[in-house]
Amino acid sequence: MTRFARLLAVAAGALLAFPTLAQSPRYGGELVFPVPSEPPSYDGHREETFGLIHPLAPFYNTLLRVDPNDRSGTKPYPSLAESWTVSPDGKTYTFKIRTGVKFHDGSEMTSKDVKASYDKIIFPPPGVGSTRKGQYAVVESVEAPDATTVVFKLKHPSGSFIASLLSPYNWIYKADIIAKDPHWYETHIMGTGPFIFVEHVKGSHLVGKKNPNYWDKGKPYLDGFRAIFIRDSAAQVAAIRGERAQIQFRGFTPKDRDNLKAALGDKITVQESPWDCILLVAINHKKKPFDDPRVRRALTLALDRYEGSKALSQIAIVKEVAGVQVPGTPFATPPDELAKVAGYWHDIEKSRAEARRLLKEAGVPDGFSFTFMNRGIPMPYEPLGVWMIDQWRKIGLNVTQRVIEPAAYFGALRRGEHEVAMDFQCGYIVEPDLDMYKFTSTSRNPANYGYYEDPVADKLYDEQSQATNPEERKKIIRQFEARVLGEQAHYLMTLQWHRIIPHSSRLHGWTITPSHYLNNTLDTVWLSQ
C-alpha cells in the first residue's frame, strides 16, 4: 500500500468513526431546550442558578471562557480577552481586550466595560449584592489603563486566579449603564453575546435570535434558540422524546437515558461525564459524640463506596468515587492513591472492623441512635440517604432520617440544628479553591455546616491556593484531602454526581463538561438536517 493510500484509509476510517468530522457546520435552525428552573432576575453577578445561565448565557460574553471542546471543563480559552500575561511575581495579570466587539445596542465594548463589570462583582457599591465577591478576595484592584488593556493586581500570587475568571456568571456589562443604575441588569438583558434577546414570557419560555454583528465572524450557526421552562422531569423527557426539544443541558437520570435511547435509537446521542456536584455529609462537631474524630472516622469507614457506586449508578445520578476534586480533572487524586484514605479502602470488612473498634474506643455503645437530616428532594438525596443509613447500620448504628422541605433546609443547617446532615456542593468549574473552600473553618466560611475550626486545614488551603506550580499544588491538595476526609473526617463525601445528557443526534458542536454551568453560550452549536 502506498503512503497516499494509507493516508486515505486512515482519513476514511476517522470519518467513519467520527461522523461529525465528515460534516461542516450547517447554518440555520432554532435550538429548543427545556430548562428545569427559571431565572429569578437577569443579573449574572447576583444570581446563583443554572436557571439563569442556560437561557441567558448566549446573550453575553465573559473575559475568558472554558475551551468549548475540553471535556474536563478547565482549560482557559480567549473570549473578550484575546490574550493575557502574568508578571514574574505572579501578582499582576494583564489582559489584551478584543477590538471590534459591539454591545447589542451598537456601542463599542472596551476595557472600561470590563473594569466596570469586575468592579461590580468584586467591589460592589453599597446596597448592591454580589454573590461571588468572596471568590475574588485576592484581587487588590482592577485597572483599565487604555481601551484595550485590563490589569488585575493581586494581593499575593494565586494558583486559581485564571480559573476564577472562567466563571460563566461574570458577564461583561456596559459601564455607562452600571454607572447610572447598578440594578439595571436585574431586569434587562443587553450584552455582546452571539444571540440577541427577543422575549421572555414568565413561566413559559425565553427566545433569542442570532446576532448578525457578532465579533466571532461566521458564528453563531443557529438562527436562534428557545428555552422552555419545564420543571417536571417527565415532561422534559417527553419534550425530547416527542422531538419538541433537542437537548436539556442539566442532566437526566440513567433510567431517562435508557428510555430515550430505547425509544429513539440513533436519533439520540448520549454524552456522559463526572459531574462537579456532590452530596456531602456534614457532621456537627458541636454535638456529642461527633466532636470525637474517632466517631466521625467510623462513619466514613462504614461506607462501601465502590459497591455503592455500582448499585446506585443504575438508579441515581451518582457514580464516581471521589475525593475533593472531580475524578479525571487535573488536580484529582488518582484512584489508587485515594484508596489509602480512610473510608476509601477496598477491603470493606477491614474498614468496618476498624469502624467498630473506633466506636468502641470512643465509648459509643452498639445500637447508638442519631438523627440524619436529609433534604426533601428525591434525586439523588433519597437513594443516597437510604444507602448511607443502611451502611451505618452495618457497624451497629441506628439512624433515623428526618426529611426537611428544600426551601427550609439550608436555613436549618445554618442554625446548626442537625447532628449529621446531608450537605451539597456544586461548582461552576472544577477548581481546588472553589471546591475546597467548603471545608475550611467555620470562622472564615459560613457554609461549613460541620461547625469546626481546623487551622491546619486552613493553612493547607491557603498554601495550595497560592501555589503557582501545579505539581506542588497537587501535593498540598492531597495533604488537605487526607486530613479533612481521612484523619479528621470533618466531612464525608458520598459519590460524585454523574451527568448524563441524551440529546438529539441533529445537535452538534456541543461538548459535555463536569459543570452544567459551562458551555451554554451556544455559539459553536449547530443543527444538522
Place this chain on the structure above:
Amino acid sequence: MGYYIFKRLLAMIPTMLGVAVLIFILLRVIPGDVVEARYLTQGSAYVSQDLMNIERKKLGLDQPLWKQFTGWMAGLARLDFGLSMWTGSPITEEIRLRFVLSLQLALMASTIATSLAIPLGILAAFKQDTWVDYSIRVFSIAGLATPSFWLGSLMILGMLIIFKWVPPMVFTPLWVNPWDNLAQLIWPALAVGYRYCAVGTRMMRSTMLEVLREDYIRTARAKGLWMKLILTRHALKNAILPVLTVISTEFAFLLGGLVVTEQVFNLNGLGLLFVEGISHRDYTMIQALVLLVATTFLAVNFVVDIAYGWIDPRIRYR
C-alpha cells in the same frame, strides 16, 4: 334582593381581611425566607451574611412585621399587589400571564364536565339498576378513583408511543393560534374534566333519584305527563341545585389547584405559580395568590347563591 346583595358584599370585607392576616402570619411562621431560598439552595460556599442582609433590606424584610403588614395593606387598598420578591416583576403582570391559561382550562374542563355529568346523571337515575346505570356508575367511580395527573401522564405516554407526538409545550393564546391552543389544552381539560364530570354525575344521579321519588313527580306521571317533560321541567330544576354548588366549587378550585396536572402538561398556570411561590418563599406572590383564590371562591359562592333564587322561586333572600 338588593339589600341582600349589599349585605353579602359587605360581609366579604372582613372575610378577606381575615384571610389576609392569616396568610401573612402563616408565611412568617414557616422556616426560611426568599433570601435563603435564593442564595443557600445552590450549594455555594461563598454566600456571606452581608449579602443576605443587603438582599433582606432591599426587600423590606428587615422591617418589623407590623410595618411590613401595614405597607402591604396600604398597597392592597390601592389595588397594588407590589412586586414579586423572587423576580422583582409586578405581581399583577405575573398573575395576568397565568390567569388567562388557568381560566381557559377551567372553562374548558367545566364545559366538558357539565355537558357530560348532567345528562349522564339524569340517565343513570332514570334507568336506575339497569345496565345503563351500572355502566355510568362504573364510569363515574373510575373517574373519582383516577387522579387527573396520572390520567394526564398516561395520555402523554399514549400519544408518544402511538403517535410519536406530544402536545405543544408552550402556551399560545386562543386568539393567536386556536389550533395550537387547543392542541395543548384539550388534553389537560379532558384529564381534569373526567374527574370533575365523575363528581357531577354522581351528585346529579343521587339528587335526581331523590326528586324522582317525590309525590309531585308521581302525580305528574299519574297524570300521564310526558316523561321528558317531567324530567326537564319538574325534576331537573329541583335536583340541580346541589350539583350547581359542586360545579361552582370545582370551578373555583380549578383556577388555582391544578398543581400536578399543570406540571405534567407543562402548563404555565396559577397552580404552578403558587407552588413556585411557596418553594421560593415569595411572600408577596403567595399573599396575592391566596387573596385571588379566596376572592374567586367568595365570588363563585355569591353568584351561586343568587342563582339559587333564580332557579328555585321558593328561595327568597332578606
